[in-house]
Amino acid sequence: MRSIIKTISWRTIAIIITSAVSFIITGNLVIALSIGSIDTLIKLFAYYFHERVWEHVGFGRHKTSW
Secondary structure (H helix, E strand, C coil), X not given: CHHHHHHHHHXXXXXXXXXXXXXXXXXXXXXXXXXXXXXHHHHHXXXXXXHHHHCCCCCCCCCCCC
């Protein structure tokens, strides 16, 4: 669940940035929002699966002994 919430919060920030840059470059709001939406859908799934893979990687984690 944590991975899902992190994914959504980050993609919200990212869609705003991507759409703003797209609008600055194209001057067209419809194209800018289309680019932002497509980018978000692709990267939302990519980030989620990236997070899931890293859950299985021990690199950088500290082992605790009880």
